[in-house]
Amino acid sequence: MTQPGQRRKRGFIERSVDSLRGALEHAEHCADTAEGAGLLQKLDPRVKLCGLLPLILAAVSARRLDVIVTIWLGATLLAALSGIKPRVMATRTWLTVLVFTGAIALPAIFLTPGLPVWRVPMLGWPVTAQGCVAAARLVTRAETAATLAVLLVFTTPWPHVLKALRTLRAPAVLVVILGMTYRYIFVLLEMADDFFEARRSRVIRPMNGAAQRRMAGATAGVLLDKSLRYSEEVYMAMQSRGFRGEAYTTHDFRMCRRDWIAGALFAAAAGLAFWGGAP
Amino acid sequence: MHIPDGYLSPSTCATMYAGAAPFWYVALRRLKRTLDARMIPLLSLMSAFCFVVMMFNLPLPGGTTGHAVGVGIAAILLGPWASMVAISIALLVQAVFFGDGGITCYGANCFNMAIVGSLAAYGMYRAVAGRSALTAPRRIVAAALGGYVAINLSALCAAIEFGIQPALFHDAMGAPLYAPYRLGIAIPAMLAGHLTFAGIAELVISGGMVAYLQRADPGLLRRTAPGAIASGAKVEDFTGLRWLWIGLAALMLATPLGLLAAGSAWGEWRGADFRNPETRQEIARASLQAAPPREAPAGLQRLSAVWSAPMPDYAPRFLKSEALGYICSAVFGSGLLIMAWTLLGWGAGLLGQRRRAEAARPR
Numbered sequence: 001m002t003q004p005g006q007r008r009k010r011g012f013i014e015r016s017v018d019s020l021r022g023a024l025e026h027a028e029h030c031a032d033t034a035e036g037a038g039l040l041q042k043l044d045p046r047v048k049l050c051g052l053l054p055l056i057l058a059a060v061s062a063r064r065l066d067v068i069v070t071i072w073l074g075a076t077l078l079a080a081l082s083g084i085k086p087r088v089m090a091t092r093t094w095l096t097v098l099v100f101t102g103a104i105a106l107p108a109i110f111l112t113p114g115l116p117v118w119r120v121p122m123l124g125w126p127v128t129a130q131g132c133v134a135a136a137r138l139v140t141r142a143e144t145a146a147t148l149a150v151l152l153v154f155t156t157p158w159p160h161v162l163k164a165l166r167t168l169r170a171p172a173v174l175v176v177i178l179g180m181t182y183r184y185i186f187v188l189l190e191m192a193d194d195f196f197e198a199r200r201s202r203v204i205r206p207m208n209g210a211a212q213r214r215m216a217g218a219t220a221g222v223l224l225d226k227s228l229r230y231s232e233e234v235y236m237a238m239q240s241r242g243f244r245g246e247a248y249t250t251h252d253f254r255m256c257r258r259d260w261i262a263g264a265l266f267a268a269a270a271g272l273a274f275w276g277g278a279p
Numbered sequence: 280m281h282i283p284d285g286y287l288s289p290s291t292c293a294t295m296y297a298g299a300a301p302f303w304y305v306a307l308r309r310l311k312r313t314l315d316a317r318m319i320p321l322l323s324l325m326s327a328f329c330f331v332v333m334m335f336n337l338p339l340p341g342g343t344t345g346h347a348v349g350v351g352i353a354a355i356l357l358g359p360w361a362s363m364v365a366i367s368i369a370l371l372v373q374a375v376f377f378g379d380g381g382i383t384c385y386g387a388n389c390f391n392m393a394i395v396g397s398l399a400a401y402g403m404y405r406a407v408a409g410r411s412a413l414t415a416p417r418r419i420v421a422a423a424l425g426g427y428v429a430i431n432l433s434a435l436c437a438a439i440e441f442g443i444q445p446a447l448f449h450d451a452m453g454a455p456l457y458a459p460y461r462l463g464i465a466i467p468a469m470l471a472g473h474l475t476f477a478g479i480a481e482l483v484i485s486g487g488m489v490a491y492l493q494r495a496d497p498g499l500l501r502r503t504a505p506g507a508i509a510s511g512a513k514v515e516d517f518t519g520l521r522w523l524w525i526g527l528a529a530l531m532l533a534t535p536l537g538l539l540a541a542g543s544a545w546g547e548w549r550g551a552d553f554r555n556p557e558t559r560q561e562i563a564r565a566s567l568q569a570a571p572p573r574e575a576p577a578g579l580q581r582l583s584a585v586w587s588a589p590m591p592d593y594a595p596r597f598l599k600s601e602a603l604g605y606i607c608s609a610v611f612g613s614g615l616l617i618m619a620w621t622l623l624g625w626g627a628g629l630l631g632q633r634r635r636a637e638a639a640r641p642r
Contacts, residue, residue: 012335019334019346026377053382060383061289063456093378101283108459112445114452130454138285138459145284146378153376161375173307173319180323181330181368182376188324188331217487220332224356224488225496227324234320279450 012212013196013203020193026092027186033154038082040155044259045164048156051266052148058270059144062277065137071273072144075151082155093150094143101142105135158182167253184230188223195219280348280430280437280469280477281373282388284381286458287440288448295440296386302394303367306360322361326368329353332484333369347477350396350433351404351426351485358503359401366393391436400429400485401503402525410506413497418504419490426485427478431470434477438462438469532606 034041040048059071079089110120114130152161159179166175199215207215287295310318332349349369353362367389373379380388407421442462445455460468492499501507559571 016335020331023334023377030376056284056382057289060284060292060381063450096378097283101285105459108455111464112455112459114454130452131459133450133452133454134456134459137454137456141285142283142381145381145383149284149375149382150378158376176319177323177326177368178371180320181326181372184324184327185330185372188327189334192331192334213483213487216335217484218491220335220352220484221488221491221495223331224328224352224492225499227328228321228499231317231320231324234324235317238320 012216013200016216017193017196017200020189020196024186024189024193029088029092030153031157033082033084033088034157036083038084038155040078040082040151042258043155043262044253044255045156045160046167046253047255047259047263047266048152049161049164049168051263051270052152054270055266055273056145056148058273058277059141059148062141062273063279064277065133065140067273067277068137068140068144070276071269072140072147074269075144075147078151079147079154082151084151084154089147089150093146097143097146098139101139105138108135108138163253180234184227187230188227191226192219192223195222280388280392280434280473281370281380282384282391282437282440284383286381286444287384287387288444288457289383291440291444291447291457292383292386295384295390299367299386299390299394302363303389306363309360310364322365322368325353325357325361325365326372329366329369330372333373335484347426347481347484348392348396348430348433349484350392351400351422351429351481352488354397354400354429355404355422355425355485355489355503356499359397362397362401363389363393366397387437387440391433391440395436396429396433399432400425403428404503408504408507410508413500413504413507414493418493418500419486422489423482423486426481430478430481431473434469434473435466438466441465441469 055071055075059068062068062071076086076089080086109127109131110125112128112131112134114128116126117129117132118127119125120127156164162175162179165178166172196219199219310322329349332352333346335346348366350362350366353365356362357365370380370388370393371385374382374385374388402425404418404421404425407424408415408418411417411421439462441458441460442465444457445459445461448456450456458465489500554574
C-alpha cells in the first residue's frame with residue numbers, strides 16, 4: 001500500500017486519461033488560436049494551404065543547412081505575427097520534435113562514417129564531421145516542417161481547412177469522411193475518457209497487469225461496439241436530412257488584395273527556397 | 280513508426296505515394312461497390328476509433344506501457360480494404376492536425392501501417408484462425424498474432440525506407456541528407472522496439488478485443504470469418520495455410536533488398552578483404568576507426584579454406600544477375616529447411632507410431 005508522502009506510481013488508466021485529455025486540450029487550443037486576430041488568421045485558407053505546402057516541400061528538399069534555418073526563422077516570425085505564443089510553439093511543437101528527432105540524430109554523430117573531429121574522453125568514440133552535419137540537417141529539417149504544418153492548424157478552423165480542400169478539387173467523399181472523422185474523434189475521446197474515469201472512481205486498490213490488460217481490451221471493445229452503432233445512427237440521420245454526397249458550409253471564401261499579395265509572397269519564398277536549397 | 284517530415288527524401292516520398300495509390304484506388308472501389316453511402320459514417324467512425332485506440336497506454340508484462348496502432352483489430356473487423364482506408368484517414372488527421380507523422384511522408388506512413396499492416400494482419404488472422412468457430416480461443420491467438428506480425432512488418436518497411444536513405448542520398452562530403460543510418464543499423468534498431476514493446480501492445484489490444492467481442496457480440500467477427508464453423512464443431516482442414524505460403528513467396532521475392540546494404544556485415548570478412556584497400560577502409564569505419572591487421576589472421580586464413588560453399592555470398596556461379604541469385608538462394612535455402620522439417624516430422628511420426636504400437640502390444 002502507498003505510504004503517506006510516497007508518490008504513487010501512475011497506472012495505465014491515468015496515463016491513458018492524460019493522453020486522451022492532452023488531445024482534447026490540443027484541439028481546444030488550436031480552435032481558440034484559429035479564431036484569434038493575427039496575420040495568418042486574416043488570410044484565405046486556400047492561400048495558406050497552397051502557400052505552406054510548397055514551403056514544407058522546399059524545407060524537406062533543401063540540402064543547405066542555412067536555407068533550412070532561414071525557412072524555420074521565417075515560419076517562427078509568421079507564428080509570432082499570428083499571435084501564437086513562443087512558449088506554446090516551443091512546448092507543443094519544437095520540444096516534442098526535438099525529443100523524438102534528437103534521440104535519433106544524436107547517435108548519428110558517432111555512427112556516421114567520416115572524418116573524426118573530436119573523440120569523447122574516456123570512451124574514445126569519434127565524433128565525425130559528416131555525422132554532425134547529418135544530425136543538424138535532420139533536426140532542423142524536422143523542426144521546420146513541423147513548424148510550417150502547425151501554422152496551418154493553429155490559424156485555420158478545421159471546417160475551413162476542409163472547405164479549402166474541397167475548393168481545391170479534393171474528392172467530396174474524402175473531405176466528408178475527414179470532417180466526420182474529426183468530429184467523432186472528440187465524441188469517442190470523451191467517451192473513452194468517461195470509461196476510464198468511471199473505472200478509476202470504482203477501483204479501491206491497484207489492479208494487477210493481467211486485469212489491466214483485460215480492462216484495456218474490454219474498453220476498446222465497448223468503444224468499437226459503440227462506434228459501429230453510432231455509424232448506423234449517423235447514416236440514418238444523414239439520410240433523413242437529405243444527404244447527397246456533398247458537404248456545404250455557410251462560410252464563403254473570397255480572395256481579396258491581401259490574399260493575392262500573400263499568395264505571391266508565399267510563392268516567391270518557396271521558389272527562393274527551392275533555388276537556394278539546391279546543391 | 281509515424282515517420283516525420285525530413286527523414287525521407289522527396290523522391291522516396293513520391294515513390295511511396297505512388298506505391299500506396301493503387302491500393303487506395305482498389306480499396307475505395309471495393310468499398311463503394313459493397314457499402315455505398317453507408318460507407319461514409321462507417322469509415323469515419325472506424326477512423327476515429329483507430330485514432331482513439333492509439334492513445335490507450337497498454338500495460339505490458341514487465342511493468343512498462345506501450346500504445347498500439349490499432350491496425351490489427353481494424354483489419355480483423357473490417358477486412359483489409361476498409362481497414363486501409365480507415366487507418367489512412369486516421370493517419371491524415373494525425374499528420375495534419377496533431378503533427379504526428381509528416382505530410383510529405385504521409386504516403387510512406389500509409390504504405391507501412393495502413394496497407395502492409397492491414398494485409399499482414401488480415402492474412403495472418405485468416406491463416407491461423409482457419410475455419411474455427413467465432414468463439415474459439417484459436418481466434419484470439421490468431422488476432423494477437425495478426426496484430427503482432429502487422430506492426431512488425433510495418434516497422435520493417437519503415438526501417439528499409441530509413442536504411443536506404445544514406446546509400447542513395449548524401450552530399451559531396453558523404454554526410455547523409457536524410458535518415459542517417461544504413462540498413463544494418465536501421466533494421467535492428469526499429470525491430471528491437473517493435474518486437475518487444477510496441478508489438479506486444481498490438482498483440483494485447485488485438486487479442487484482448489477479439490476475446491471481449493467473442494463474449495459480448497461475436498457477430499461482429501463474422502465479416503472476416505467466411506466459412507467459420509458452428510461453435511463446438513471440430514475443424515478438419517487448415518486451408519488458411521496457403522496464406523503462409525504466399526507470405527513466404529513474397530519474402531523470397533523481397534530478398535534482393537539485401538543488396539542495398541553496402542559492404543559486408545561486421546565480423547564476416549574474408550581473408551582477401553584484409554588486403555583490399557577499399558574493404559580495409561570499410562572495416563576501419565565499422566570498427567570505430569580501429570585499423571585492421573595488414574594480413575588476415577593465420578587461423579582465419581586456415582579455417583576459411585576448410586569448406587567452400589556451393590553458393591558463396593548468396594550468388595550461384597551459374598547466374599549473372601545478383602538479384603536473381605538472391606531469389607534463387609532464398610528458394611533453395613527455404614526449400615532445404617522445409618525438406619529438413621518435413622523429414623524430421625515424418626521421422627518423429629514413424630517413431631511415435633512405433634512407440635504406440637509397442638505400448639499397445641500385449642506383454
